[in-house]
Amino acid sequence: MKRMIIPLVAATVLAAGYIACCGAVDAEKVLPRTLVNGIDISGMNVQDAVSLLERGEALSQGTMVVPVHFAEREYPVDVGNAVEWDYQPAVEELQKSVRGAFLTRGYFFIKSYLTGNNIKPSAVLKDEEALEEAVKASGLSKERTTKQTEYQVEQDSLVFTMGTAGEEADIVKLKEKLKAVILANDDAVVECPVSAGKVEEVDLDSVYQEVCKNPKNATLDPANNYEIKEAEAGIQFDKETARKALETAEEGDKVTVDLIREEPEITTEDLREHLFIDRLASYSTEVRGTDNRKDNISLAVSKCDGAILLSGDIFSYNNTVGEQTAETGYKLANATLDGTVIQAYGGGICQVSSTIFAAALYANLDIKERWEHEFVSSYIDAGMDAAVAWDVLDFKIGNNKEYPIRIDVVYENDILTVDIWGTKTDDSFVEIDTQVVDDSGGKLSVLTSRRVYSGDQSQMYVEQVANSTYINVS
Numbered sequence: 063m064k065r066m067i068i069p070l071v072a073a074t075v076l077a078a079g080y081i082a083c084c085g086a087v088d089a090e091k092v093l094p095r096t097l098v099n100g101i102d103i104s105g106m107n108v109q110d111a112v113s114l115l116e117r118g119e120a121l122s123q124g125t126m127v128v129p130v131h132f133a134e135r136e137y138p139v140d141v142g143n144a145v146e147w148d149y150q151p152a153v154e155e156l157q158k159s160v161r162g163a164f165l166t167r168g169y170f171f172i173k174s175y176l177t178g179n180n181i182k183p184s185a186v187l188k189d190e191e192a193l194e195e196a197v198k199a200s201g202l203s204k205e206r207t208t209k210q211t212e213y214q215v216e217q218d219s220l221v222f223t224m225g226t227a228g229e230e231a232d233i234v235k236l237k238e239k240l241k242a243v244i245l246a247n248d249d250a251v252v253e254c255p256v257s258a259g260k261v262e263e264v265d266l267d268s269v270y271q272e273v274c275k276n277p278k279n280a281t282l283d284p285a286n287n288y289e290i291k292e293a294e295a296g297i298q299f300d301k302e303t304a305r306k307a308l309e310t311a312e313e314g315d316k317v318t319v320d321l322i323r324e325e326p327e328i329t330t331e332d333l334r335e336h337l338f339i340d341r342l343a344s345y346s347t348e349v350r351g352t353d354n355r356k357d358n359i360s361l362a363v364s365k366c367d368g369a370i371l372l373s374g375d376i377f378s379y380n381n382t383v384g385e386q387t388a389e390t391g392y393k394l395a396n397a398t399l400d401g402t403v404i405q406a407y408g409g410g411i412c413q414v415s416s417t418i419f420a421a422a423l424y425a426n427l428d429i430k431e432r433w434e435h436e437f438v439s440s441y442i443d444a445g446m447d448a449a450v451a452w453d454v455l456d457f458k459i460g461n462n463k464e465y466p467i468r469i470d471v472v473y474e475n476d477i478l479t480v481d482i483w484g485t486k487t488d489d490s491f492v493e494i495d496t497q498v499v500d501d502s503g504g505k506l507s508v509l510t511s512r513r514v515y516s517g518d519q520s521q522m523y524v525e526q527v528a529n530s531t532y533i534n535v536s
């Protein structure tokens with residue numbers, strides 16, 4: 063009898079305790095250990111819980127991450143900025159369990175206390191553009207297993223590794239899948255939809271432009287005190303041969319195309335051996351006049367002496383000697399303006415430009431710009447002078463040689479000498495003719511021609527280099 067009483071008492075106590083638990087449950091308060099999207103709303107009423115969740119959503123926006131699987135890798139796609147959650151129905155649904163039959167309240171209370179509640183509210187897509195940005199930020203839009211054809215230079219060969227077609231992420235279908243996941247608030251990994259990849263045809267013209275280059279002659283580097291700059295060999299390949307080989311290749315094949323190397327005309331050794339070894343021309347004029355005039359000539363000489371022109375370079379006299387002012391060191395001396403002798407800063411420096419012009423004629427350099435004086439100069443024949451005036455008249459010559467040239471200008475003992483040094487590549491030589499074509503009406507017109515001969519004295523060509531008109535004072 064005693065054995066039967068004890069279990070009965072225990073059962074009565076448990077039943078009483080359970081009934082007391084049921085009575086203690088507040089149907090208007092959220093059950094203990096209840097989380098919604100990681101936010102604890104235990105013990106709150108429904109409206110306070112919803113308000114808290116909405117505030118939390120505003121603070122933690124951008125944290126709904128959907129894992130997407132593609133090509134043996136997972137990509138986290140954060141769609142938080144694209145969605146919003148409907149909290150009210152989720153919390154209300156939970157509360158139905160404690161608003162039901164009196165005797166079930168205790169069960170849900172105890173279950174909640176022991177195991178907790180992790181509620182997932184319904185999600186709604188609110189921003190298509192934000193979803194697009196989330197996919198783009200994940201990097202999936204660029205992912206593909208297709209390998210495009212690659213190429214590299216290996217010694218004297220251009221080696222292509224043909225591409226292989228694989229798969230690429232189908233972004234349109236992926237977005238539809240993500241929308242479904244958002245609506246279901248599902249934690250499962252999404253398998254990325256794929257579409258067939260395509261191996262693009264090789265743009266052989268672009269490859270040619272990138273790989274191939276013309277040979278570069280050895281030259282001098284103005285940025286490095288005119289030190290020798292090494293020659294570079296040219297690289298070419300036969301595009302038609304390469305095209306045919308690529309058209310017949312299978313995916314993943316190696317295709318080798320022979321590279322053709324072309325040596326430059328002037329190698330580094332050639333330049334070292336032949337740089338400035340030949341005097342291409344020399345010309346001298348006698349300097350007369352005032353001390354100021356001679357000082358101006360001396361200053362211009364110091365600026366021109368040693369000028370180096372690489373192949374294709376242009377020498378500008380004005381740019382070399384600079385503007386003629388008292389501040390730049392030039393002095394007043396005779397010059398002419400509109401047929402009148404005046405005093406001007408830098409008077410006399412035209413003798414330097416004229417002497418360089420004459421030497422350039424005999425060196426067979428290009429004459430790019432040259433002007434005559436108003437009167438025939440006393441220091442050089444008519445048709446051989448080169449007038450200059452800052453920002454108005456310039457004298458320019460171009461280096462049409464394969465090798466660099468150097469202009470040496472020396473003024474001593476009233477003799478101005480210009481030597482042009484370079485490298486002779488043939489046995490040609492030059493003669494200069496100045497022919498008076500008109501000396502009437504107070505004018506003197508002179509035609510300057512350059513005759514170029516080969517080493518055997520045969521004339522190669524005749525070139526008219528200047529047509530000068532002076533005021534004739536005779």
